[in-house]
Amino acid sequence: MRASPHGFDGRNASGRPRTQSDQHNDTAVSGGHVGAVVQAGAVHGDLHVHSPSAPGIPRQIPPAPRNFTDRETESERIGAAATAAPDDGSPRVVVLTGPGGVGKTALAASFLHAVTDSFPDGLLYSDLRGFAEDGPVDPAGVLDGFLRTMSADPARIALDPAGRAAQFRSGTAGRRMALLLDNAASAAQVRLLLPGAGAHLVLVTTRLRLAGLAADGAVFVEVDPLGRTAAARLVERVLGAERARGEAEAVERLVALCGRLPLALCAAASPLSLRPRQSVRGLADRLADERGRLARLSREEDLSVRTSLDASYAALSGAGRRLYRGLGHVAGPDTCLPAMAALSDAGAEEAEAAADELVAANLLEEHAPGRFRQHDLNRLHARRLLEDEESAAERERARRRLTDHYLDSAVNADLALNPGRWHLAPRYAEERGGQRFDGRDAALAWLEAELANLRAWVAVCRDEGRGEASWQLCEALRSLFVQRKHFDAWSETFTAGLAAARALDDPAAQAFMLDGLGVLRLHRGEPAAAREPLRASLELWTRAGHDLGRASALEDSGVAELALGAPAAAAEHFAWAMRIHRRLGRRRGIALMRRRLGEAARDRGDHPAAEGHFRAALEYFTEADEPYMRLRTLVGLAACRLATGADAGAALGDALRIAAALGADAEAAGAHVLMADAAAAEDRTADEREHLTSAASIYSRLRPPRAEEIQRRIDALPPP
Secondary structure, eight states: OOOOTTSOOOOOOSOSOOOHHHHTTOOOOOHHHHOSOOOSEEEGGGEEEOOTTOOSSOBOOOOOOTTOOOOHHHHHHHHHHHHHHHHHTOOEEEEEEOOTTSOHHHHHHHHHHHTGGGOTTOEEEEEOOTTSTTOOOOHHHHHHHHHHHTTOOGGGSOSSHHHHHHHHHHHHTTOOOEEEEESOOOHHHHHTTOOOSSSOEEEEEESSOOGGGGGGTOEEEEOOOOOHHHHHHHHHHHHOHHHHHHTHHHHHHHHHHTTTOHHHHHHHHHHHHTOTTSOHHHHHHHHHHHHHHHHHHOOOSOHHHHHHHHHHHHTSOHHHHHHHHHGGGOOSSOEEHHHHHHHHTOOHHHHHHHHHHHHHTTSOEEEETTEEEOOHHHHHHHHHHHHHHSOHHHHHHHHHHHHHHHHHHHHHHHHHHOTTSOOOSTHHHHTOSSOOOSSHHHHHHHHHHHHHHHHHHHHHHHHTTOHHHHHHHHHHHHHHHHHHOOHHHHHHHHHHHHHHHHHHTOHHHHHHHHHHHHHHHHHTTOHHHHHHHHHHHHHHHHHHTOHHHHHHHHHHHHHHHHHTTOHHHHHHHHHHHHHHHHHHTOHHHHHHHHHHHHHHHHHHTOHHHHHHHHHHHHHHOOTTTOHHHHHHHHHHHHHHHHHTTOOOHHHHHHHHHHHHHHTOHHHHHHHHHHHHHHHHHTTOHHHHHHHHHHHHHHHHHHOHHHHHHHHHHHHHSOOO
16 A cells, blocks of 8 residues: 555345345335336335446545645644554544634545545545534434445335444444545534444544544544635635735735635635736725625624625626525535526526636535535525525525426436336426436436435425425435435425425325325335325325325235235235226236235235236236336246246246346346245256355345345255
């Protein structure tokens, strides 16, 4: 391992009766809502599909700032703490404390970029938003993201924060990773995110002392404003040495007026870098006047940042100022160019030019291609400008445009992701504007990238009286939630959507939200808890006179009964739903209920009846149109044939081929187990071993307990 510049030399799908442990992963839910889904993540039925953006070794640290200056002393202290990590194999925690805008994140990011090779197992990042207006993030959600980044099966991530923390410690134990926990609000928030035993480095930035972390062996590094010489050197980097040295006295005044804070200095000086004929002296004079005015009108503790941001804002073009103000509406952690265009009521090229202007002025950061975020002080500043410079009507129009952008884009993504599902919201029929997506992978990637923003906007719409948008956003997110198991976001958004639907007194919208909350409980392995919201959903669908909704609630209720070991009750629900589909002439719904009835008959032990239902479903679920549904049905059919001693080779062969084409790892593993069962029945030990080995290889990645079970079966076989 090469030395760093800082001297840190870093070193259930088998068809057998379901168990409670299987129900958490193997609950197939609502064909009326789910349809043919074959995208990334652990999907209902324990389907696991390779993500289009499947992570390798994570490298999440924000880009190193362009004009990072000095900080040698602080970097050496971080390096000294990091060097100690290999000594006892325990994580080292370094807390960088200092005022807002002093450059704590820039210091941490620069250090970690310099020592990336010292952390072969990856670098993780989270903005804990400890000083955001809407409050800090829940560390449980951060852990969910970290575990997904480390390729954990989403369906196996614990539901409670302590369970997730334990999984994270287990997953990081023995590794060598670095974490940057930005803008921490408390020691408790950080402590839940600490990795397991290993030579890890955890950098924490905060404006607070967080003395509670001393018990975890934390090293505290004070990050003060730059020294006068270092601050002047930063201005030189922004303006160019010749220009800065030519007005050395004015640069000294600028440094003092900006409080030697890097954020303020870059914000103030960056506009001058684009205007070579303007003098530093003129800027310093304007800043002095503005600071004096603000000091008379404001009680802000630190006027340096506000003064500098005002000056930088004044130097922007009209389009740049409009976009900067518009970013004050953003509720989530970042934004993208189409959302910026909506906020500015501008075309794509104009929005991109304005964004480039803000990036050049150090008022915005492009943290990933096409994705932008602001420092929390910038966002506060933008929100003040919104109040000062735009009327209530103008602000409302901008928020409506952003709502339309999010809703139309999410609807289009959902249509690309899951075209077989029926829809309640009228936007689906209209297919209004919004982004168009080139296939399911692109739609899934957009939904994942925007999830935090969409999640925040569901709550904004509920709180601001845009109830229809709130629940319709939830509907557009449902397929994503089913496929990627974002349980926290699912619960939060559908609870908000339900409140919005109740405020509207819309029984169909309420029914959809309740059904979604019931399905969530099924996916979390809580079928008994699913009964009540599903019952309430069915009542509301009936009140609304919505037959498709009734069929879906009946199907989901049947799935709950299956999971609870009541196949006869499940069959009644499925048969009732099928009668509705037949009356409506919905061939797909009929086929899906035949598959469901096959599952119920299988669980009752009536394998001939189950085989008849599965075969009827296969007539509709073709490989070309519905490969996932065909795969599920083939596995069910094969299990039934094996149970009666019939040949299942053709069905299993087709299932394995389709699973391979879809990247459906868990379904492939289940098929291999069934093929091993068939081989065992015929005393073909070599074939049995081969299929069990293939299944164990897959389960070792997806479900380690099942892998251990399969390995015990392999070990029990006679030697080859």
